Amino acid sequence: xxxxxxxxxxxxxxxxxxxxxxxxxxxxxxxxxxxxxxxxxxxxxxxxxxxxxxxxxxxxxxxxxxxxxxxxxxxxxxxxxxxxxxxxxxxxxxxxxxxxxxxxxxxxxxxxxxxxxxxxxxxxxxxxxxxxxxxxxxxxxxxxxxxxxxxxxxxxxxxxxxxxxxxxxxxxxxxxxxxxxxxxxxxxxxxxxxxxxxxxxxxxxxxxxxxxxxxxxxxxxxxxxxxxxxxxxxxxxxxxxxxxxxxxxxxxxxxxxxxxxxxxxxxxxxxxxxxxxxxxxxxxxxxxxxxxxxxxxxxxxxxxxxxxxxxxxxxxxxxxxxxxxxxxxxxxxxxxxxxxxxxxxxxxxxxxxxxxxxxxxxxxxxxxxxxxxxxxxxxxxxxxxxxxxxxxxxxxxxxxxxxxxxx
Amino acid sequence: xxxxxxxxxxxxxxxxxxxxxxxxxxxxxxxxxxxxxxxxxxxxxxxxxxxxxxxxxxxxxxxxxxxxxxxxxxxxxxxxxxxxxxxxxxxxxxxxxxxxxxxxxxxxxxxxxxxxxxxxxxxxxxxxxxxxxxxxxxxxxxxxxxxxxxxxxxxxxxxxxxxxxxxxxxxxxxxxxxxxxxxxxxxxxxxxxxxxxxxxxxxxxxxxxxxxxxxxxxxxxxxxxxxxxxxxxxxxxxxxxxxxxxxxxxxxxxxxxxxxxxxxxxxxxxxxxxxxxxxxxxxxxxxxxxxxxxxxxxxxxxxxxxxxxxxxxxxxxx
Numbered sequence: 001x002x003x004x005x006x007x008x009x010x011x012x013x014x015x016x017x018x019x020x021x022x023x024x025x026x027x028x029x030x031x032x033x034x035x036x037x038x039x040x041x042x043x044x045x046x047x048x049x050x051x052x053x054x055x056x057x058x059x060x061x062x063x064x065x066x067x068x069x070x071x072x073x074x075x076x077x078x079x080x081x082x083x084x085x086x087x088x089x090x091x092x093x094x095x096x097x098x099x100x101x102x103x104x105x106x107x108x109x110x111x112x113x114x115x116x117x118x119x120x121x122x123x124x125x126x127x128x129x130x131x132x133x134x135x136x137x138x139x140x141x142x143x144x145x146x147x148x149x150x151x152x153x154x155x156x157x158x159x160x161x162x163x164x165x166x167x168x169x170x171x172x173x174x175x176x177x178x179x180x181x182x183x184x185x186x187x188x189x190x191x192x193x194x195x196x197x198x199x200x201x202x203x204x205x206x207x208x209x210x211x212x213x214x215x216x217x218x219x220x221x222x223x224x225x226x227x228x229x230x231x232x233x234x235x236x237x238x239x240x241x242x243x244x245x246x247x248x249x250x251x252x253x254x255x256x257x258x259x260x261x262x263x264x265x266x267x268x269x270x271x272x273x274x275x276x277x278x279x280x281x282x283x284x285x286x287x288x289x290x291x292x293x294x295x296x297x298x299x300x301x302x303x304x305x306x307x308x309x310x311x312x313x314x315x316x317x318x319x320x321x322x323x324x325x326x327x328x329x330x331x332x333x334x335x336x337x338x339x340x341x342x343x344x345x346x347x348x349x350x351x352x353x354x355x356x357x358x359x360x361x362x363x364x365x366x367x368x369x370x371x372x373x374x375x376x377x378x379x380x381x382x383x384x385x386x387x388x389x390x391x392x393x394x395x396x397x398x399x400x401x402x403x404x405x406x407x
Numbered sequence: 408x409x410x411x412x413x414x415x416x417x418x419x420x421x422x423x424x425x426x427x428x429x430x431x432x433x434x435x436x437x438x439x440x441x442x443x444x445x446x447x448x449x450x451x452x453x454x455x456x457x458x459x460x461x462x463x464x465x466x467x468x469x470x471x472x473x474x475x476x477x478x479x480x481x482x483x484x485x486x487x488x489x490x491x492x493x494x495x496x497x498x499x500x501x502x503x504x505x506x507x508x509x510x511x512x513x514x515x516x517x518x519x520x521x522x523x524x525x526x527x528x529x530x531x532x533x534x535x536x537x538x539x540x541x542x543x544x545x546x547x548x549x550x551x552x553x554x555x556x557x558x559x560x561x562x563x564x565x566x567x568x569x570x571x572x573x574x575x576x577x578x579x580x581x582x583x584x585x586x587x588x589x590x591x592x593x594x595x596x597x598x599x600x601x602x603x604x605x606x607x608x609x610x611x612x613x614x615x616x617x618x619x620x621x622x623x624x625x626x627x628x629x630x631x632x633x634x635x636x637x638x639x640x641x642x643x644x645x646x647x648x649x650x651x652x653x654x655x656x657x658x659x660x661x662x663x664x665x666x667x668x669x670x671x672x673x674x675x676x677x678x679x680x681x682x683x684x685x686x687x688x689x690x691x692x693x694x695x696x697x698x699x700x701x702x703x704x705x706x707x708x709x710x711x712x713x714x715x716x717x718x719x720x721x722x723x724x725x
Contacts, residue, residue, distance in 0.1 A: 089548040228695075
């Protein structure tokens with residue numbers, strides 16, 4: 001019985017602590033008259049995507065600061081969640097599911113910004129759909145997430161167990177990007193293309209679109225292969241590619257699924273043609289992973305939007321505000337992080353009831369939104385009506401804007 | 408490229424990759440041979456060796472060196488990483504395995520898995536060191552570019568078949584090491600002591616062999632081979648990352664099992680087999696099937712020839 005006293009003391013202290021925290025919460029709520037509306041973002045913050053997602057989170061914070069964290073007397077709070085794990089160095093389905101469940105359970109949470117990877121969206125969408133929580137993605141481009149008939153037969157209904165739409169994206173999908181990429185490849189003079197994909201939802205999806213379009217416009221597809229994102233090198237594959245002599249290699253994948261190592265091995269293996277990658281590689285980390293000498297002048301990157309320095313109007317205002325606030329330039333997706341947060345804040349302001357259902361309804365009614373890429377609206381699937389695409393190359397270790405991609 | 412040229416090229420690539428795998432596999436097989444432990448931390452010790460090599464490269468500014476001096480730089484990295492990995496592996500044995508010698512094999516295995524996690528996370532920290540070679544350490548988990556100290560240009564000029572100085576470097580480093588190891592184990596006093604401990608540790612102790620010291624030295628040599636392998640790997644692939652130990656370790660472990668775990672020639676044969684199977688599968692089947700084929704091969708070997716290609720049958724103790 002020697003231990004009784006410490007135990008009792010412990011219980012006393014613990015209950016005191018508990019009481020204090022209750023009191024604190026109560027005090028907080030009474031300060032702002034109407035209460036707290038919580039936003040979360042779920043983006044990969046561990047791994048090489050971090051450089052990109054850091055500027056996206058900065059963009060989100062900037063949008064919230066612009067309204068001083070207050071809308072109609074409601075306090076807007078924000079939490080930055082990580083959906084990556086160190087084990088994978090990339091988004092992790094387990095962590096994404098945890099984030100989505102945590103947000104779904106938190107009754108004050110009215111908006112979920114994310115995800116970065118389309119594969120992660122696949123995990124979070126059904127969870128948030130059941131919870132009736134609106135999800136605005138700043139970066140998912142896999143078409144099947146929203147558009148019927150573009151992906152698997154059961155997409156996108158499989159992500160909407162309640163039948164209602166709660167998922168929106170402010171970035172144009174890959175049915176546009178893949179098509180534009182193939183058109184651009186042709187105009188660069190490519191006749192024979194070899195297509196690789198990382199076997200993830202996003203990479204395989206865009207590679208499929210690219211292949212379909214390439215065939216339509218008369219390019220010869222000499223190979224279509226899925227790669228291993230964790231391979232130490234791709235030398236055997238490069239030999240296989242060289243043997244069929246393509247003049248352009250397209251990789252549907254991201255920096256995290258080894259786009260840099262593939263570029264390295266293509267050059268080390270003596271391939272001299274062009275290399276084209278989608279927006280998943282439109283980040284400085286890609287150039288760092290590949291080594292600039294392996295990319296310079298022969299690498300092309302497509303992006304569903306415009307690079308920060310080409311933004312005009314509302315977008316230019318954003319770029320200047322960002323630079324002023326953080327003293328550095330945003331990566332490509334920062335503008336969409338900012339845009340996603342603004343869409344939610346705008347919806348909160350318009351919402352008839354300041355709860356999940358009200359905000360969701362208001363987001364769906366977003367029309368002629370004054371966005372960073374001009375005016376756009378959400379369509380019936382939850383997609384943006386914006387179709388701005390751009391093409392980049394790498395010169396002297398830096399991305400360089402080439403042109404706006406259009407029909 | 409003509410079909411026969413493609414085949415030859417895949418042969419070269421497969422052998423280069425295979426030799427690197429074999430060098431790592433030797434570390435697994437040596438440790439298993441002597442204390443029947445699958446040292447799961449080996450792949451991660453190998454990974455840390457590559458980080459040390461990149462750090463040395465950055466600290467000494469080797470990128471600015473002339474081509475002749477760079478060969479000296481490679482030698483410095485090889486020696487540095489070998490000593491470091493050897494020392495680290497020895498330390499793991501001293502700290503985490505030695506006190507479990509009499510415990511069940513399972514405790515030892517769990518301890519090894521724990522060491523693997525610790526080493527992986529050390530690599531994650533290391534990648535965050537604010538040095539220029541780590542891209543300022545901004546993204547700790549991101550893969551790091553390892554500069555081409557050994558060029559990847561074609562020695563055969565305009566020929567369709569490529570043999571690069573990096574391919575040659577792989578052979579020049581690995582083959583003498585393998586020969587040296589076989590000599591050490593079969594011809595020296597220390598080698599005899601190792602074989603004696605492997606056969607029967609109690610009897611060896613009764614004969615006056617300092618068993619713990621011999622095991623420690625075995626760990627040191629196994630780790631050192633991993634250190635050499637890490638530099639060769641980095642020079643050949645030009646990318647390192649804190650997760651590289653997992654895949655490399657997995658391939659090497661498979662190689663050791665395919666060849667017959669505990670057998671030195673087996674590990675080399677297993678490594679080369681896996682390198683070649685990977686290359687040929689990428690070429691003549693589809694890349695997405697390569698892992699299935701390699702690990703399918705492992706399953707087949709385990710079913711039909713549990714002791715591996717060159718392994719000898721012996722009583723199972725685990």
